[in-house]
Amino acid sequence: MSRGAGLARAPPLPGDAAGRTGTLGAHRARGRIVSQPRSDRPEMPEGYGVPETDDGMLTWAAVEERLVESLQYWMATTRPDGRPHVVPRWGVWVDGGLYYDGAPTTRHVRNLAGRSDCVLHLEDGWQAVIVEGTASPADPPGLELGGRISAEMRRKYGERGYEPEPDAWEGEAAGGLVRFSPTKAMAWFDFPGDVTRFRF
Numbered sequence: 001m002s003r004g005a006g007l008a009r010a011p012p013l014p015g016d017a018a019g020r021t022g023t024l025g026a027h028r029a030r031g032r033i034v035s036q037p038r039s040d041r042p043e044m045p046e047g048y049g050v051p052e053t054d055d056g057m058l059t060w061a062a063v064e065e066r067l068v069e070s071l072q073y074w075m076a077t078t079r080p081d082g083r084p085h086v087v088p089r090w091g092v093w094v095d096g097g098l099y100y101d102g103a104p105t106t107r108h109v110r111n112l113a114g115r116s117d118c119v120l121h122l123e124d125g126w127q128a129v130i131v132e133g134t135a136s137p138a139d140p141p142g143l144e145l146g147g148r149i150s151a152e153m154r155r156k157y158g159e160r161g162y163e164p165e166p167d168a169w170e171g172e173a174a175g176g177l178v179r180f181s182p183t184k185a186m187a188w189f190d191f192p193g194d195v196t197r198f199r200f
Contacts, residue, residue, distance in 0.1 A: 035096065036060055037198035042186055049192045058196040063187045066122060066129050067093040071156060073100070075135075075180075076119040077111035085111055090162070091180075092152040098180040099138065099149055109178065112136060120180060127189040135180040140170050149177075 037060055044050045070093075076086045087108050091100030098120065102109040112118065116134040141149060147166035154163045169177040188195040 035200060037182075037185070037200045039196050039198050042195060042197040044192075044195075050195055051193060056194050058187055058189065058194050060198055062189075063129055063185065063196075063198070064093065066127075066187075067098070067131070070122045070129075072123050073098060074121040074123070075108060076121070077108055077135075078115050078117065079107075079111055080114050090153075090157055092149065092156060094145075094148060094152065097133075097182065098135075099141075100178055100180070101175050102137075102178040103176045104137070109137070109176065112178070118180065120182075128191075129185070129187045131180075131182045131185040133180055133182040133184075135178055138169075138177040138179040140174060141177065143167060143170070146170065 039054075039057060039060065041050055041052070041054065041057070071090070073089045073091050074086055075089050076084055079085050085107055089100045089102070089108075091098045104110070112135050116136050118133065118135050120131040120133065122129040140146075143166050146169055150164050150166045150168065157163075164175070168175055182200050184200065185198040186195070187198070
């Protein structure tokens with residue numbers, strides 16, 4: 001099973017506490033500015049009962065908390081012949097994206113080399129978080145980011161025996177680090193009342 005990296009989200013900047021805005025907002029993550037998505041209701045058949053107003057919509061902060069704390073991330077990619085491929089990953093969410101390990105020889109990463117589009121889904125189907133985006137091999141993170149990646153992976157997966165060092169993704173013997181960046185998301189914790197679409 002693949003493993004990844006990241007750190008918890010920092011609080012939003014003042015004026016963006018709800019994480020919901022008509023234009024892109026931002027929050028600070030360890031000194032970095034991370035864009036906040038626009039949010040609205042998704043288009044669904046009338047019988048689904050999706051509200052017409054934004055009352056009760058989820059905030060991105062609430063959704064991102066699930067992304068930070070999840071232990072398993074189902075990732076869907078496309079094979080060269082167009083067939084789908086799905087695999088669970090270990091990973092951690094940091095600075096607005098998911099970092100995870102993926103050797104270049106795995107089917108998943110070979111699929112990404114041909115087409116970087118992919119979809120991330122958390123385990124829970126009742127309280128669902130679905131994120132569309134792209135993924136590709138990450139540059140060596142350096143010891144500062146590598147240290148945060150290492151600390152968060154130890155927090156989440158240390159009991160499973162995965163405790164990488166801060167320099168695990170540096171040098172010739174480095175493990176394969178992949179970053180997933182979101183472009184669109186949909187989530188609900190109490191469908192249909194709070195179903196919300198996010199666009200980055």
